[in-house]
Amino acid sequence: MNNITTFNFSLGREERNQLNAHNSFVLWFTGLSGSGKSTLANMVEKLLFEQKVRTFVLDGDSLRKGLNKDLNFSAKEREENLRVAAEVSKLLVSSGAVVLASFISPQQANRDMVKKIIGKDDFVEIFVNTSLETCEERDVKGLYKKARAREIKNFTGIDSPYEQPVNPDIEINTEKENLEEAANRILKVLQKKLELK
Structure with missing residues (x-):
């Protein structure tokens, strides 16, 4: 690590945000598998895209198919x-993008680590609060069935705990509001954060 020197590039985040005409930050969607995190992130991205906001969606599956496949x-x-x-x-x-990151991230300590790396001013925690029963009923990927049959070990919600966020920036209860309403509510909360000073 001693031989690493940071190069000072002439263009930085501030210039890119000015070019994009909006601030950049991370929306971190956390919740159980099947809670609706990725679907909600996708809906919010579409709404942001309509406002000409530069975005990028990142989720566990895409990362584990490439960068973290090992x-x-x-x-x-x-x-x-x-x-x-x-x-x-x-x-x-x-790079100037609003990142919509969708990860179960079950442990509070892990989410605290993520927030520290990204920076608290650039981190918006969105807790997609869906009960285990509802997630298991949906079982869109068939993972709960496999976990119950002990074909998958350490599955969050079954034999590995999920620690609910204590004080998320936004909480979405998918059993009380539909995802479209939730996406619009998130967008309203973000409007001030998007605005350049």
């Missing part, structure tokens, strides 16, 4: 998956 689901390697996700998100924020 990681399994042990606690240590899940933490590494999230660390990489946070670092990639931080780079994308520097």
Whole structure:
């Protein structure tokens, strides 16, 4: 690490934000598998796109198919998956993009690590609060069925805990409001954060 020298590039985040005419930051969607995180992130991205906001969606599946394909689901390697996700998100924020990151991120300590890497001013935590029963009923990927049959170990919500965020910036209860309403509510909350000073 002693031989690493930071090069000072002539263009930085501030110039890119000015060009884009909006601020850049991370929306971190957390919740159980099947809670609706990625669907909601996709809806919010479409609304932002309509406002000409530069965005990028990042989720666990896309990261594990490429950058993190060598990681399994042990606690240590899940933490590494999230660390990489946070670092990639931080780079994308520097590029001027609003990042919509969708990760189960079940442990409070892991989410605190992510927030520290990204920076608290650039981190908006969105808790997609959907009950285990509802997620298991949906079971869109068939993962809960496999976890119940013990074909998958350390599955969040079944044999691995999910620690709910204590004080998320935004909480969405998908059993009380539909995703379209939730996406519009998130967009309203973000309007001031998008505006350049």
